[in-house]
Amino acid sequence: MTAPFGxxxxxxGVDRSYQDVDEDGIPDSLERSAEFNSxxxxxxGDQFTGLxxxxxxxxxxxxxxxxxSVSDTTRQLIVKRFREHGIHMQWLEYPKRYDQQAxxxxxxxxxxxxxxxxxxxxxQTIESRLKNxxxxxxxxPGFAGGPHERRLYSPATAAHGSASEGYVxxxxxxxxxxxxxxxxxxxxxxxxxxxIAHYALCHSTDPTNTGVMGTNEEIDLMEYEWAKLxxxxxxxRDTTGVDVLLRRCLWDELQPAQFRLPPNRxxxxxxxxxxxxxxxxxxx
Numbered sequence: 445m446t447a448p449f450g451x452x453x454x455x456x457g458v459d460r461s462y463q464d465v466d467e468d469g470i471p472d473s474l475e476r477s478a479e480f481n482s483x484x485x486x487x488x489g490d491q492f493t494g495l496x497x498x499x500x501x502x503x504x505x506x507x508x509x510x511x512x513s514v515s516d517t518t519r520q521l522i523v524k525r526f527r528e529h530g531i532h533m534q535w536l537e538y539p540k541r542y543d544q545q546a547x548x549x550x551x552x553x554x555x556x557x558x559x560x561x562x563x564x565x566x567x568q569t570i571e572s573r574l575k576n577x578x579x580x581x582x583x584x585p586g587f588a589g590g591p592h593e594r595r596l597y598s599p600a601t602a603a604h605g606s607a608s609e610g611y612v613x614x615x616x617x618x619x620x621x622x623x624x625x626x627x628x629x630x631x632x633x634x635x636x637x638x639x640i641a642h643y644a645l646c647h648s649t650d651p652t653n654t655g656v657m658g659t660n661e662e663i664d665l666m667e668y669e670w671a672k673l674x675x676x677x678x679x680x681r682d683t684t685g686v687d688v689l690l691r692r693c694l695w696d697e698l699q700p701a702q703f704r705l706p707p708n709r710x711x712x713x714x715x716x717x718x719x720x721x722x723x724x725x726x727x728x
Contacts, residue, residue, distance in 0.1 A: 465497060468531075469678040470577045472497040483573070488536040500677055502526060502533045503578035504640065505570070510544030510585045512625040513537075518633040521663060525637065529670040531677070536578070542569075544585060553587055555598040555615040558622045566620055575682035579619055579640060586613075586624030594624045616642035619680050633663045644676030645669055 463472045474480045475495035484503075485492050495501050506514065519535050526533035551557040551565050558565045559582075570580055586594035595611045614623035614635050621639035626632035638656040645665070648658040655665045665673065 468500040469680040491536050500531050502531050505578040506537045506581045509542045509547045517629050553596045559617045582622040614639045643679050644673045
């Protein structure tokens with residue numbers, strides 16, 4: 445079932461025909477469906493161990509462009525973090541890799557063309573049934589050489605007046621994100637945890653927040669952030685895009701002078717998790 449047009453993810457909260465007892469955003473009927481579970485298994489094979497309507501599931505659909513892969517160290521740590529905090533994450537690597545040259549020609553390393561434009565990679569490539577049940581993580585090489593090596597360009601970030609001039613390591617737009625390759629496993633893990641968590645959490649300006657949404661010192665979230673993430677898993681659903689536009693994070697993090705917003709709407713768009721650098725010599 446899809447949400448009533450134009451209401452976005454909040455529509456499921458008022459639709460009495462939609463049941464989600466475990467509050468993970470995936471309808472109980474789908475979690476119980478042998479056909480649906482079999483269909484996901486047909487794509488990801490034994491990586492997928494099934495859905496359970498009695499637990500909070502989070503499927504992460506990982507798509508690789510070119511030859512770069514997320515390290516096993518990062519994958520195992522991210523999965524462990526989520527499961528330790530009551531979210532049964534399944535890391536599902538899509539069996540097909542996308543040709544780097546063809547991808548660069550069609551989408552470049554422009555986050556808008558990858559994630560949210562009408563003819564974006566996300567819109568044209570991701571299976572529609574997966575958009576409603578899985579978080580899409582697109583891993584790309586990023587720009588080659590120059591001052592923006594292994595980075596992406598985000599026109600939205602540039603428009604917000606970020607000090608990075610729009611060049612970022614990764615970007616989240618709701619139930620999907622794109623990240624550029626990292627040499628350091630530590631920075632890779634922080635970046636990926638940050639972008640996945642972003643679909644339910646905002647940046648934190650609290651100096652005591654040492655996790656990836658704060659000062660980025662630890663590969664973790666604060667306990668209150670894990671609690672918020674557990675209750676925010678319903679944001680996994682893709683509807684009309686309205687739910688993305690109305691996310692509180694977006695409006696909290698705009699530059700008030702740029703968009704004539706009240707001063708108290710200012711946030712921290714250039715977060716440490718999105719901007720951290722690494723180098724070949726820092727490979728762990």
